Amino acid sequence: MTASKDEVTDLDVVVVGAGFAGIYAVYLLRQLGFSTRALEMGDGVGGTWYWNRYPGARCDVPSLEYSYGFSRDLQLDWEWTEIMPAREEIEEYLNHVVDRFDLRRDIQLGTRVTAATFDEDEARWLVETDHGERFSAPFCVMATGCLSMPMVPDVPGIDSFEGTILQTSMWPRDGVDLSGLRVGMIGTGSSGVQATPEIANEAAHLYVFQRTDTYSFPAYRGMLDPELQRTFKTNPDQFRRMQRDAFFGVAGFGGALGPASIPDRKILETPMEERLALLDTMGFWAARAWADVAVDLEANEAGCELFREMVRRTVQDPDVAEALSPRGYPIGCKRPVFGVDYYESFNRDNVTLVDLRKGAIEAITPTGIRTAQGDYDVDVIIFATGFDAMVGALNRIDIRGRGGQLLREVWGDGARALLGLQSVGFPNLFMVTGPGSPSVLANMVVAIEHHVEWIGDCLTYLRDHGHHTIEPTLAAQDDWVEQVNTVAQGTMFVAPTCNSWYLGDNIPGKPRVFLPYIGGLPRYIEHADGVATAGYEGFVLG
Numbered sequence: 001m002t003a004s005k006d007e008v009t010d011l012d013v014v015v016v017g018a019g020f021a022g023i024y025a026v027y028l029l030r031q032l033g034f035s036t037r038a039l040e041m042g043d044g045v046g047g048t049w050y051w052n053r054y055p056g057a058r059c060d061v062p063s064l065e066y067s068y069g070f071s072r073d074l075q076l077d078w079e080w081t082e083i084m085p086a087r088e089e090i091e092e093y094l095n096h097v098v099d100r101f102d103l104r105r106d107i108q109l110g111t112r113v114t115a116a117t118f119d120e121d122e123a124r125w126l127v128e129t130d131h132g133e134r135f136s137a138p139f140c141v142m143a144t145g146c147l148s149m150p151m152v153p154d155v156p157g158i159d160s161f162e163g164t165i166l167q168t169s170m171w172p173r174d175g176v177d178l179s180g181l182r183v184g185m186i187g188t189g190s191s192g193v194q195a196t197p198e199i200a201n202e203a204a205h206l207y208v209f210q211r212t213d214t215y216s217f218p219a220y221r222g223m224l225d226p227e228l229q230r231t232f233k234t235n236p237d238q239f240r241r242m243q244r245d246a247f248f249g250v251a252g253f254g255g256a257l258g259p260a261s262i263p264d265r266k267i268l269e270t271p272m273e274e275r276l277a278l279l280d281t282m283g284f285w286a287a288r289a290w291a292d293v294a295v296d297l298e299a300n301e302a303g304c305e306l307f308r309e310m311v312r313r314t315v316q317d318p319d320v321a322e323a324l325s326p327r328g329y330p331i332g333c334k335r336p337v338f339g340v341d342y343y344e345s346f347n348r349d350n351v352t353l354v355d356l357r358k359g360a361i362e363a364i365t366p367t368g369i370r371t372a373q374g375d376y377d378v379d380v381i382i383f384a385t386g387f388d389a390m391v392g393a394l395n396r397i398d399i400r401g402r403g404g405q406l407l408r409e410v411w412g413d414g415a416r417a418l419l420g421l422q423s424v425g426f427p428n429l430f431m432v433t434g435p436g437s438p439s440v441l442a443n444m445v446v447a448i449e450h451h452v453e454w455i456g457d458c459l460t461y462l463r464d465h466g467h468h469t470i471e472p473t474l475a476a477q478d479d480w481v482e483q484v485n486t487v488a489q490g491t492m493f494v495a496p497t498c499n500s501w502y503l504g505d506n507i508p509g510k511p512r513v514f515l516p517y518i519g520g521l522p523r524y525i526e527h528a529d530g531v532a533t534a535g536y537e538g539f540v541l542g
């Protein structure tokens, strides 16, 4: 399957990436009669679910909902076991999909795309890989993922460490035996929170290095009720339609109970004793169970105080509880974090919280981590430090469009794209869940399927109407970016005290721009499909 270095392999569409998006793109484009190949840098398919093999890695959307809807037979045959699937089950599922539809022959693993250059005369993309292979195609689909480019902070002395350095997002394929070892884990986002209790069970001692305290809500766990799965299979299409009508792409049929229904009451209009009483029935969820917490900063702070009270009730050592109690930013600003036994882990003798606000990390030494509050000797350092989100993978590729302009330079002040699908100056280059689409603010599989289908329809339209190129107009792109910014205003995502990867705050030097579309999946789908129905309004077809 691998092309020799001298030859150029001609295709109709080059797909980059073989996660949920790339796999479906290969399937659909082949169905539509386009020759295609997915180039994937990993040695296996699955994307997120191939790379993030850390202990405890798991989805927080129910399996029945976090799965493809494009094939009725696939949905009828595949049996999910757990409500919230573990990484292993999702990876197995995606491998099953690839084999079931014989997609492997069009997926080239172990191949990193380094450059993609648009030839304006030929209207073709030349795609180059780290092995020196070249592919030429009129169309290119970037299925490179929103959370696929790991972020590891540049800590001085990292090369001097004599132990083992790991990343949650590049965990060794064969696993790691941490038993009897002293482990230092940096980062308390979703990955760190999920990994903490698992590593605490295995390691001799776990030091958790926390820079920002986290609002971690209890994750739902349980086996999937076979009856529920049978009901789903009676009419999967109906359930899939419900997903596309749901704001976040989660329709609620997946079996997770979640928090009790949110009351209409406002926290600021509720006496303190009644607020506190809710902690007895709802635990941490009581912090969010108010109509005003998501929209009013003062109400939000009242919700935060309930959350902190629950931390105090859960964590035995008052100093540790205080250090774990989030302050200074609202609930709902960062991506929700869900964990099991996260706060309880800090009641264990073999778990120590290192609150970096009392003294930041200064260096990595041969024997461990040096902070301004002292040295911590460890055998293993784990970076659970997140990703260069939304644009990181795209910006690592030399993508050159019209006039040789480089995408990462065009996006130097923040990514701009029409519907998160295409960017001005880069004809025939499509992004799946790109900046300006619901993407990471939705059940991503639903968002991915919609995008891939939109792209498939678009390519079919171009072929049927004799067009060779498609590219957004500047006016349409500017208008969409404006809409993306407008709907974000007033939400906790862009609150003045909010720092998040949604805004690019976790990457030094990254422009502070809120990249996903928060107007909801149904509104987005209606708009994007309307654009297509109107003959790709806002795009120039050449």
Ligand code: FAD
Binding pocket: 016, 017, 018, 019, 020, 021, 022, 039, 040, 041, 042, 046, 047, 048, 049, 050, 052, 057, 058, 059, 060, 061, 066, 111, 112, 113, 114, 143, 144, 145, 146, 147, 148, 191, 393, 397, 432, 433, 442, 443, 444, 445, 448
């Ligand atoms: P990915 O799965 O990221 O796949 C992109 C692929 O592109 C990767 O395999 C990568 O190696 C490849 N690639 C990138 N650049 C290149 C290149 N230059 N050359 C070749 N290959 C390249 N979403 C949810 O909706 N619910 C969840 O509960 C949820 N949990 C998550 C848990 C974790 C640990 C993480 C990291 C993310 C989670 N997400 C979740 C988001 C998740 O990324 C998406 O749901 C989905 O898996 C994305 O699929 P994708 O195909 O778009 O991207």
Ligand code: NAP
Binding pocket: 058, 059, 060, 061, 147, 153, 186, 187, 188, 189, 190, 191, 192, 194, 209, 210, 211, 212, 335, 338, 356, 361, 384, 385, 386, 387, 440, 501, 506
């Ligand atoms: P993340 O949310 O970005 O968290 C990274 C953590 O590392 C933060 O606590 C951050 O602190 C810390 N950090 C970064 N640089 C640091 C430094 N130099 N020193 C000390 N601490 C540092 O990354 P993630 O946990 O990998 O999650 C990313 C996203 O992936 C999630 O938001 C979610 O979308 C997805 N995900 C989902 C699940 C799930 O449950 N389904 C699980 C894992 C991941 P600051 O907050 O101070 O920056």
